[in-house]
Amino acid sequence: MEPTVLQEGSQIPPDAKTHFKVCRFIMEAGVKLGLRSIPIATACTIYHRFFMEMPLESYDPYLVALAALYLAGKVEEQHLRTRDIINVSHRYMHPRSDPLELDTHFWELRDSIVQCELLMLRVLCFRVSFQHPHKYLLHYLLSLKHWMNRHSWDRTPVAVAAWALLRDSYHRPLCLQHAPQHIAVSVLYLALQCYGVEVPADTEAERPWWQVFSEDLSKSIIDRIVLDLIQIYTLDTEIS
Amino acid sequence: MERDLLRQALGFHGPALLSLLRTEQHDNPDFRGLLPPGGPGLETLPPARKDRGIDNVEIQNFIAKKADLLFSHSWKTNVPTITEADEENEDYYAIMPPLEQFMDVPSAERRELFFRDIERGDIVIGRISSIREFGFFMVLFCLRSGVIREIADLEITALCPLRDVPSHSSHGDPLSYYQTGDLIQAAIKDIDRYHEKLTVSLHSSALSPSLASTKLGVISSEDLPLHYRRSVEISSGLETYEKVLQHSLGFANPAVVEFLVGKLGLSESSPPSLMRRLQSQNFHEEDFATALRKKQSASWALKCVKIGVDYFKEGRHVDAMNEYNKALEIDAQNVEALVARGALYATKGSLNKAIDDFEIALENCPTHRNARKYLCQTLVERGGQLEEEEKLLNAESYYKKALNIDETFQEAEDALLKLRKQMQKSLEMREKQAAKEERQKEKKIETSVEKLRKLLKEEKRLKKKRKRSTSSSSSSCDSSSDESTSSSSSSSSDHKKRKKRDRSRSESSRSSKHTPKSSLNQSRKDDCYSPPANTSASFLNQKHEMEKLLERQDRLAYQKPEARDRYYSLPRTSLYEEDHGGRSEDSRDSYSSAKTQANSNKTEKQGKVDRIFFDRRESTGPCRRKSDDKNKTQYSGKLEKDGGRKEQHRKYSPSQTKYSTSPTGSDYSTKSVEHYKRYTSRWINESSRYSADNRPELAQSKREREPRSRERDPAQTQEVDEEAALNGKEQSGSGARKNLPQNLLNIFNQIAEFEREKGSKQKNQ
Structure with a gap:
């Protein structure tokens, strides 16, 4: 996926807040469904891809989110049962309510999820497998870990912060706008910055560490992605 | 907040971050605690090492806002001290050069x-x-x-x-x-x-x-x-x-993320996030899919149980069982379903299965009152069964189990006390029984001798009577033929003919004997065995007919020999009762199965009888004139068929112990025992009355007629009606049993009680 032309940080599309909320729902439901990071990321990506093709007005975003979760479970080989998806989302929409009875209403909900899944597949032309930054990030972390002093590494939760940043990044369609390596490097960069961790001998080296991980990456790209990431958190405070 | 981490960050970003932190985190008591009132604290910072980039301010803002999460202790603990003990494996992840x-x-x-x-x-x-x-x-x-x-x-x-x-x-x-x-x-x-x-x-x-x-x-x-x-x-x-x-090969591994997440100490079950609302430790446990599913399944299962209980109340036990099983499939540990199914098993008599269900239910929910109550009751009932099967020790353990579960369960305590008494008695009983058996053996020999003597007497008397009976019997036949539902009019000549035929094909030992003797044989045979012998059904029919005939005989007052004949058969029947009564007591299950068997036997029989009746009608059609003769030949043919078997029985009859072990003995279903019971008791009364009467002349003709009419009866519609009536009675009886098992249990107990008394009475006679 080639990075598309970046929007400036200040410009937030009008539907962004809705999508943000729905993505928040996907992530929360994903955790409650016991989904791993990759399927959740795929679900969010499917959701973003769908609404890149389709206008928000025509579809119920939450139904699309449910179908995206269901489809992502299939794509990433962590199959979910629609019953669980419906239960968790019903509880999300109606906190502290009892789970739905398994009546016709329930089966209608289930059918609509399955139908929506088929629709999404057609809209996405069956391209539902994505390259996620996760495994890049993990390998970068591993390489960096060996280069860093082990005590400072153990003391600093860089890996956790980077992982959290990466997961949170799926609130916005960053993954569709940037190469996975770039996102991985950027979240790592931001995590290191947060803790004030410097990569040893970075200044003396021929190439900075982030250039090693991705040849076509530039400092400006990292800066932009970092700004995008920070903007997600700004949006979060705005909404909640 | 992690003080060291914060220092590290502040050392990197300089005092600018500190001022931002002060504004952003001033509400955070954790942060304020880190700010020392004086002395060496966060204030003594080296100047920022980092040259300022465009984004640096943004990042510092971001750090300041998220400081409570970034520097929280919980994140710190997420990082374990990773050991490199595991051997590097190229297949799991990409192993990169430094x-x-x-x-x-x-x-x-x-x-x-x-x-x-x-x-x-x-x-x-x-x-x-x-x-x-x-x-x-x-x-x-x-x-x-x-x-x-x-x-x-x-x-x-x-x-x-x-x-x-x-x-x-x-x-x-x-x-x-x-x-x-x-x-x-x-x-x-x-x-x-x-x-x-x-x-x-x-x-x-x-x-x-x-x-x-x-x-x-x-x-x-x-x-x-x-x-x-x-x-x-x-x-x-x-x-x-x-x-x-x-x-790298490992990079393509589909599970590489999972593997490295574990290696780097990241948690997938409670994933980190910098969003406050996505902090997974703040999620409620009951909002998770597994908890919701469990709750949903439980309520669904409960619904099924309710439907099942409704079915159960309607008496649709199979449907109820299906619902219970469905409920348990949905929620295997559903206590209500287990208790309901256990109750159903208990009512169906599968006490062991019921006990299993109740026990599982109690394991899952030790405070379930119904489970406890039912389990106690079932255990006591099962104990009672075992007691009847003479497995006293097993029964005792069941009672004890019931008492362990509920110490205040009175029934179990009573049963246990009773059982202990019984166990004490049982030893004495056993000795007594052994003695009784000895005595019985002697008695049996005696009775058979007596019987032979009586038979001989009877023979002599019959011989005398035969000589003068020809005229009287024919006249009496005319008068009695109207009463008899059979269409035949018997005549002495016919009778003789048949007897002759009978005699001619009878075994050599018998053929050498006199005619009267053979006639006696015949009559006795007829008395005891209706034509299609050896089935419970035929026995039942016979008894019904007997009842009728006996009533008739009450009206005609010349039954003595007949009665005596019957009387001979009495000891035998009572013996059956003892035999079967004992068996029926064994277990209710075997009883019911025997009963159903008897039912099926009977219906089969009925069909057979119908067919025979039809066949005969057709065959007799063309030669109506000689219908009587025809009928008789038919009968004799039938007798011929059964003859062999009857002879066998005759042989057995003197020795009663032998008889009870014969195949026919076991054919008599326990059901028939009930009927037997009633009739035998009647016979005893009547026979005593008959013995008082003394009308030998008329008795002779009666005796001749008697077997024939009864013999022919099965071929007649009346017989069929009676069959149907019996069947109906049977079915209604079984239906009632289903609905009212308790009532029937009582009835069975009464029957068993009665039989026991009877048995002892017989022995004493």
Whole structure:
């Protein structure tokens, strides 16, 4: 996926807040469904891809989110049962309510999820497998870990912060706008910055560490992605 | 908040971040606690090392806002101290050469960093450069554990002193084992960071505990770590990190993320997030899918149980069972379903299954009152069953179990006390029984002798009567034929004919005897066995007819011989009762099965009878004139068929013990016992009355007619009606049993009680 032309940080599309909320729902439901990071990321990506093709007005975003979760479970080989998806989302929409009875209403909900899944597949032309930054990030972390002093590494939760940043990044369609390596490097960069961790001998080296991980990456790209990431958190405070 | 971490960040970003933090986190008591009221605190900061970028302000803002999460203790604990004990496996993830190799870090920095980061217990690999008397020197070129660095070009030497070289043989210099150029894997023992001197050891005690199993000493080039071989491979070319990564086998592993997440100590079950609302530790446990599903399943199962209970109330036990099983399929541990199914099992008589269900239910919910109550009741009932099966010890254990569950359960206590008394008695009983059996044997011999005597008397009397009976019998026949539902009018000639035929085909021993004798045989045979003998159904029919006939005989008052004839058969029938009564007591299940068998037998029988009736009608149609004769021949034919079997019975009849073991004996279903019971009791009364009467003349003709009419009866519609009536009664009876098992149990108990009394009475006679 080639990075598309970046929007400036200040410009937030009008539907962004809705999508943000729905993505928040996907992530929360994903955790409650016991989904791993990759399927959740795929679900969010499917959701973003769908609404890149389709206008928000025509579809119920939450139904699309449910179908995206269901489809992502299939794509990433962590199959979910629609019953669980419906239960968790019903509880999300109606906190502290009892789970739905398994009546016709329930089966209608289930059918609509399955139908929506088929629709999404057609809209996405069956391209539902994505390259996620996760495994890049993990390998970068591993390489960096060996280069860093082990005590400072153990003391600093860089890996956790980077992982959290990466997961949170799926609130916005960053993954569709940037190469996975770039996102991985950027979240790592931001995590290191947060803790004030410097990569040893970075200044003396021929190439900075982030250039090693991705040849076509530039400092400006990292800066932009970092700004995008920070903007997600700004949006979060705005909404909640 | 982590003070050290915060200091580190502040040291990096400078005082600007601190002021931001002050504004953003001033509400956070945790942060304020970190700010010292004076002295060395966060205030004493070195100036920011980082040159300011455009984004730096944004990042600092971000840090300031998220400081409570970024520097929280919970994140800190997420990072475990990772040990490198696990062997590197190319299949799991991409093993990359050291990062600095791609960064092209100058050797001076690398050397400095190496001596900064190397630690005791790390495993190094080098080549022996020189061997001295105090040890050997090796040049290190790669590291196996701890930090992975590129050191091949750094010419770092390490000394392995003699005392750290294990001796391989009992004598000689341990160093003689090693040669210059050997590849040696050793553990770092001592580091002089200032003079950059290393001491290594070949003793595994120098290793860190997690790596204790690593083999130290000479290794081959195949044993070199993967990352080193990788770095050698790429050092020649200009391969980038990205390309090596992409081409690595482990990178394509679908589970690489899962594996590395574990390796890096990241949690997938409670994933980290910098969003406050996505903090997974704030999620409610009951909102998770598994909890919701469980709740939903439980309510669904409960619904099924309710439907099942409704079915049960309607008497649709199979449907109810299906619903219960469905409920348990949905929620295997559903207590209500288990209790309901247990109750159904108990009502169906499968007490052991019921007990199992109740026990599982109680395991899952030890406070369930119904489960406890039902389990106690079922245990006591099962104990009662076992008691009847004479398994007193087992029964006792069941009662005790019930008492263990509920100490206040009165029924169990009573039953247990009763059982203990019974157990005491049982020994005495056994002795008594043995004595009784002895006595009985003697008695039996006696009775058979008496019987023979009586038979002989009877024969003589009959012989006398036969001589003058021809005229009287024909007249009496005319009068009685109207009463009889059979269409036939019997005549003495017919009778004789039949007798003759009978005699002619009878066994040689019998044929030699007189006619009257054979007639007696015939009549006795008829009396005891209706034509299609050997089935319970036929027995029932016979008894019904008998009842009718007896009533008729009440009206006609000349039944003595007939009655006496019957009387002979009495001991035998009572014996059956004892036999079968005992069996029916064994278990209710076997009883009911026997009963259904009897039912089916009977319906079969009815069909057969119908068919026979039809056949006869057709065959008699063309030759109506001689219908009587025809009928008789038919009957004699039938008798012929059954003759063999009857003869057998006759043989058995004198010895009653034999008889009870004969196949026919077992054919009599327990159901028929009930009927037997009623009739026998009647006969006793009537026979005593009959014996008072003395009308030998009329009795003769009656006796002749009697068997025939009864014999023919099955072929008649009346017979069929009676059959149907009986069946109806039977069915309604079984239906009632289903609905009212308790009532029937009572009835059975009464029957059993009655039979026992009867049996003893008979014996006493």
